[in-house]
Amino acid sequence: MTLIYYLAAAVAVISTAMVITRANAVHALLYMVVSLLSLALIFFTLGAPFVAALEVIIYAGAIVVLFVFVIMMLNLGAEVTARERRWLQPKAWIGPAILTAILFAEFLVVVATEPPAAGAPAGVGVKRVGAALYGRYVLGVELAAMLLLAGLVGAFHLGRRVSSGDEEDES
Amino acid sequence: MNPFSALTPMVLLGLTPLVLMLVISFHRSHWLAALISLVGMALPLALLAGTATSDAPPLAPLLIIDGYALFYIGLLSAATMVVVVLSYGYLERVPGNREEFYLLLTLATFGCAVLTASNHFISFFLGLEILSVSLYGLVAYLRTTRTALESGIKYLILAAASAAFLLFGMALIYADLGTMDFTAMTSVLAAKTREPSVLLLGGFAMVVIGAGFKLAVVPFHMWAPDVYQGAPTPVTAYLTTVSKGAMVALLLRYGQYGGLLDYDSVASVLAVIAVLSMFLGNLLALLQDNLKRLLAYSSIAHLGYLLVAVIAASREGSHAVTFYLVAYFVTSLGIFGIITALSDERKEADEISDYRGLFWRRPWVSGALSLMLFSLAGIPLTAGFVGKFYVLTAGVLSDLWLLVLSLVVSSVIGLYYYLRIIITMYLSAPADPSSPLPATRRFSFPEGLVLAGLTVLLIWFGVYPAPLLSAIQAAVGSLA
Known part of the structure; x- marks a missing residue:
């Protein structure tokens, strides 16, 4: 090993x-x-x-x-x-x-x-990982969800296509 | 007591962005979004008064909601409310979607709240990442302007690199101690059964790097001036206050009560960082003509002052850190608030030359700005003076003479550039009548109210700090 x-x-x-x-x-x-x-x-x-x-x-x-x-x-x-x-x-x-x-x-x-x-x-094994994640560390999973939300909102805003008349000074 | 009722402020902070997102998806309205974020920040603040006295047990095992965490959560939510008011006027002037700004702002504050209440490396890291990821979006929010994108990318890359350091450090500490729980870690460290291993010290060093980046202390400060200048001014205010404040709260909790500072090597590394930050921050600020850049360097120096009280590692030290932070919050929010409120569609009022002759046009505004600059410089009768006084006392009581001396000398250097701005304001107005006067925007009522309130607080804490101090003593007392 x-x-x-x-x-x-x-x-x-x-x-x-x-x-x-x-x-x-x-x-x-x-x-x-x-x-x-x-x-x-x-x-x-x-x-x-x-x-x-x-x-x-x-x-x-x-x-x-x-x-x-x-x-x-x-x-x-x-x-x-x-x-x-x-x-x-x-x-x-x-x-x-x-x-x-x-x-x-x-x-x-x-x-x-x-x-x-x-x-x-x-x-x-899978069982122990799952039990830890959704038992003892369930708050961590919730926090990770908020993290994903932050990433999603940021990516949505920054990656949005500029529509005409919306943001004029597009480079 | 039901352990989940202690979580109420946290749950409310977490619900705010969710409610906001739902409302945005049905109806886009700028004032509604701002209002919801204001209410979402105010509710936990109102609830804190009820829960602050009860010392809740740690919520196994990620979070600990004690009086200390609640005090900081209150401070951070209040600061976020000020930023929301400032952002409203600012965003009215820019094209594009405005509502996502508040979504990211409230998410970032949620991350900060998790940081201040974290009791575990997992919640520490997740809180920090929620904050950082939201800040990427906030810094680059005006995505059609070159400077915003540039500073966004700078912040993204450096924050990601520092997060890697932090994670590696956490892994090393875990490998050595076998636990990621701060409470367990404290008892293992306090037992002191053996000399600290290279693994452990390396881990500490890497965690200090990760924390140092967020605090923008020398030598991890390179990003600060550019990002401060390029980010929207309310976001700059947020970066200076809330994001740094949360990190300081965490550092204080574990530096001092986690036994981290009992290691001489950790204390001396922090001392070197503090001295470098004080001198480099103040010296480089002398060379700046842009107010936001100048304040970035000034913020580096102020975090150096704060570190002096952290290193003191005493009861007085932790009171001093918290008081200094509150004073710094009030002052920074005030200055960035005035910069935001004076900027108009044509131009951000961020050059020192924009403030030439401001006194003759706007006596009240320039008076408030002068008071805030006095507070940053540490002139008596302002909150900044009292804060600096406590930091010095803490340093002297712990016999940190080199640090205290550096603090005094670098403060004198700092006085020069603060006074330079004030003198500029009282010079006669520029004679060239052809160009429109900069910094002439009228304040909206909420902006005026918030800025007047901050000015009053500044004087109040400077003249009569006793009520704030006793609140801080009660909050910090729950730590030990």
Whole structure:
């Protein structure tokens, strides 16, 4: 378990370093997916399978895919095809692919050694997370709702399309 | 006692934005939105009088509603009411939707209330984020102007970075102490079974960075002048008072009663921050020609003064912090209020040159503004003097001579730029008759009432501080 943890941690550090050093946004995002996946594996080895699943579904799955889509849509134009071809060169995907392969191998090892090896902490399951969230920490959930409301209102106001005659001095 | 009845002020503060949102979705009306936010802030304020004496037990485990929290919630709601009145006149002059402003404002105050009552890292962080996220929207509210967007983005990026520091610090502290509950943390720290680990001290340092950003103390002050200048003036008033006040309340609660300041390293880091803030804030303010920028630097210096009393870590110190904060609230709201009320559609009255000859045109306004500037400078018979006096007393009683000396010397430097503004007001008016006079807008009745009230409070707290002081002693007494 320790070896798996350190390997996943190394992958996380390397991929995050790549995220902040890549000049091309799409390359950086690929590494970001890898970084989030390795974090999920770390959570899993620490005994939090639910958090690991959330990490994969929400961060790696939903949010980053959204990023990729937005960035691709923003670049609509004549040279899109050419750029797509450039992106599909091995240079772009070989790094993330190797790191993901390491993670995948680790994942297989973890799954194969069920029941968990000695030394692995006791897992915190969905039930315990839910009981904590909606029992002891229910006020926290309420506060998080207010936080989302604040974000929503701010985004609505700042992102609203300017209608004619509404705000004249539009730049 | 039902633990939820203690939450009533908090629930009312949280309901205000929700009611406001429902009303906006059916009927957009600027005055109605302003009225609802005023009532929403006034209701908890009225209820505080009833609940302030009962020392409620901590609401397991996120919030603690004691007399201290209630005092600060009252202070923050009152300040928000002043900001609402000022915003009404300000927003009437700008195009676009106005109602969302009040939605964000009341949400931000809710976040502040959570901060002052938080008893756990979770509520600390969530409260801070509610405040920050609402402030992004408020700072950039006039989204078609370049400066507002620029300052909004500056605030967004720096606040997000500081939130990352804060979270990392919390994680480190949790890794070392095994708890995120402040009460539990206090007892673990008070036991002092071992030397503080590097992990714990690193965590404290990162939390100080996160808090320091919100307080805009040196060296985390870089955002303040630009954001102050670019944000709408009522929002600047809010940033200076409510958002900083909530953070100071939290810092006082856990710096002093959480045993944080028992660590010499934490105390000395805060001392360095305080000295740097006092000197750098006052020295850089000397160079400013824009009143909002000048007040940003002055605010940095004032937070430095406040930190002196926080570091004193005594009963007198916490009284001094709270009194100073109340005085600073009154004064800052007054000054930014006058700037807001004098600005018109053509121009914000935020250059010092706009105030040239103001006395000959508007003797009452310039008189009130002079009093407020005197209060910031700490001249006797104003609230600012009494506040500074208490801070100095607290510093002297705790033998913080270096800090006290820095406070005195930097206050003298600060006197120069406050007096410079006052002198400008009493100079003869600019001779050029072709350009229209700046800062000529007539006050609306509510604005005049609020500004007159603030001026009266300023003098009252300066001449007869005893009632306020005994209220503060009762409130802070519930902490220990």
